[in-house]
Amino acid sequence: MVNLGKKVIYQIYPKSFYDSNGDGIGDIPGIIKKLDYIKKLNVDMIWFNPFFVSPQHDNGYDIADYYKIDPRFGTMADFDELVAKLKKINVGVMLDMVFNHCSTDNEWFQKALAGDKKYQKFFYLRKAKADGSLPTNWQSKFGGPAWAKFGDTDYYYLHLYDPTQADLDWHNPELRKAVYKVVNFWRSKGVQGFRFDVINVTGKAQKLVDSTGPDQEKSLYTDTPVVHKYLKEMNANTFGKDPNSITVGEMSSTTIKNSIEYSKPSEHELSMVFNFHHLKVDYKNGEKWTKTPFDFMKLKELFTQWQEKMDQGGGWNALFWNNHDQPIALNRFGDPGKYRIKSAEMLATAIHLMRGTPYIYMGEELGMVNPDYSSMKDYVDVESLNAFKELKKKGMTAKEAFEIIQTKSRDNSRTPMHWDASKYAGFSKVKPWLMPKKQDKINVQEELRHGEIFNYYQKLIKLRKNEPLISDGHIKMFLKNDPQILAYERFLENKNDKLLVFTNFYGKKHIVQLPEKYQNKHVQVIISNYKQTNLSLNERLTLRPYEALAVKIS
Numbered sequence: 001m002v003n004l005g006k007k008v009i010y011q012i013y014p015k016s017f018y019d020s021n022g023d024g025i026g027d028i029p030g031i032i033k034k035l036d037y038i039k040k041l042n043v044d045m046i047w048f049n050p051f052f053v054s055p056q057h058d059n060g061y062d063i064a065d066y067y068k069i070d071p072r073f074g075t076m077a078d079f080d081e082l083v084a085k086l087k088k089i090n091v092g093v094m095l096d097m098v099f100n101h102c103s104t105d106n107e108w109f110q111k112a113l114a115g116d117k118k119y120q121k122f123f124y125l126r127k128a129k130a131d132g133s134l135p136t137n138w139q140s141k142f143g144g145p146a147w148a149k150f151g152d153t154d155y156y157y158l159h160l161y162d163p164t165q166a167d168l169d170w171h172n173p174e175l176r177k178a179v180y181k182v183v184n185f186w187r188s189k190g191v192q193g194f195r196f197d198v199i200n201v202t203g204k205a206q207k208l209v210d211s212t213g214p215d216q217e218k219s220l221y222t223d224t225p226v227v228h229k230y231l232k233e234m235n236a237n238t239f240g241k242d243p244n245s246i247t248v249g250e251m252s253s254t255t256i257k258n259s260i261e262y263s264k265p266s267e268h269e270l271s272m273v274f275n276f277h278h279l280k281v282d283y284k285n286g287e288k289w290t291k292t293p294f295d296f297m298k299l300k301e302l303f304t305q306w307q308e309k310m311d312q313g314g315g316w317n318a319l320f321w322n323n324h325d326q327p328i329a330l331n332r333f334g335d336p337g338k339y340r341i342k343s344a345e346m347l348a349t350a351i352h353l354m355r356g357t358p359y360i361y362m363g364e365e366l367g368m369v370n371p372d373y374s375s376m377k378d379y380v381d382v383e384s385l386n387a388f389k390e391l392k393k394k395g396m397t398a399k400e401a402f403e404i405i406q407t408k409s410r411d412n413s414r415t416p417m418h419w420d421a422s423k424y425a426g427f428s429k430v431k432p433w434l435m436p437k438k439q440d441k442i443n444v445q446e447e448l449r450h451g452e453i454f455n456y457y458q459k460l461i462k463l464r465k466n467e468p469l470i471s472d473g474h475i476k477m478f479l480k481n482d483p484q485i486l487a488y489e490r491f492l493e494n495k496n497d498k499l500l501v502f503t504n505f506y507g508k509k510h511i512v513q514l515p516e517k518y519q520n521k522h523v524q525v526i527i528s529n530y531k532q533t534n535l536s537l538n539e540r541l542t543l544r545p546y547e548a549l550a551v552k553i554s
């Protein structure tokens, strides 16, 4: 079996990585051209956001053909070449499987529309209520009602996301069979990694009823017991046959109890889970489309719960700050200005030394930051455009609404990778689909020549592969009430060595009172983003602005 604790996964958003054919869109041959760069980081697997045939209403999360590469991104021959070349450098491929819904352009939906009963049962088709209103009062996660008219019939189809993303009915064994066939097709092409998009919302009740509010509504379709049943079935019929497979479920608004079951090896469901609770600590009253500073104590509390309880229950976390749906973490939890480098390294340390498998989102290793576009015209993401309209409907001025979009838009992380300082950041020879910004200072060329963040990531990755305390150790948080420092201990059963990790989340120096058990021990610095001279652990430890420090004590 794979030791997940020794693995590090890199995420590539293909549309924004490297454009090889001058159409302004990143592509698979472009990724192939940049494999030397990836090799330098020494990651184990790459998660690729979807590049299957899609009308791109939700940037590929609306799949029209699960078996084909979208010509915008390349050909199947390009994909085969990518898999083969990555194999040569010992890097696996993780594909993004979107099975909660498919595009309304997908032949499954098109056949259903044409009246084919078999395919109609792939979807949630319901009639309007007796009073003519929608089948339920559910809201789409992208705004507006979660139901759309099913062609020229009396029926509506459910879409938890965009109306072009029709929800698939997992209760239908024929649908599940079709899903497993897709997974096995890609396995036969040498793929060993699978990320399952919002997989924990696939178990909606068969009888769909009105909700009484947003939270109760989520409970009607999130983490229901059947999800575990279907995941076990998928595991047995697909990737579970391969001891080297690595799978991750994107779990929307999930719980620790469910996440343990999703990821505990003896449950035979998935290898690990993404949860998003720690990325909602800058949501005012739980609302994403708001602007407020992050709540550090809440962040600590969530890390404590998810790290310690997943450890005690035998579950496994995917560790991450960034992905294609999130504004850049450096802007949210660090300082993108004066302390850009120190805070990028501090954030990386905070999660890379935790228990789980770290994910690095492309550009994070350079300390890339939000583009801070100046107009709504610069944004293209469907969720952001809808949110802008909704915020104005709620009474905000265009300026107020724009400031929120600027902070929270998913386009923040989707800007093209900065390869150099040129007009289009060396990403493309023509105007890209989304403009790069701030590449004059932050780019690969500059980082590899004079930077230190990339190098720091290399060290963190190397440490994970060589230090069993990091890959296999348990975790216990300490300094739980400290308002500035996140600190934890990693330890192995029956071993005296311990790893202590200190991360200062603020741009001011801070002195901590060390627990007695850690005082006056022999200390070896494992990694730090500051020069450490004559370090010894006494009663007090001073941490400089955004300092990260990991020491081994015996």
Ligand SMILES: O=P(O)(O)OC[C@H]1O[C@H](O[C@H]2O[C@H](CO)[C@@H](O)[C@H](O)[C@H]2O)[C@H](O)[C@@H](O)[C@@H]1O
Residues within 6 Å of the ligand: 058, 061, 098, 161, 197, 198, 250, 251, 252, 253, 254, 276, 324, 325
């Ligand atoms: O915020 P949560 O409710 O915990 O959900 C997590 C993320 O879910 C959605 O992301 C994924 O599905 C979308 C539809 O396929 C797709 O647009 C997105 O790119 C996927 O990653 C949601 O869109 C995200 O905002 C949430 O963070």
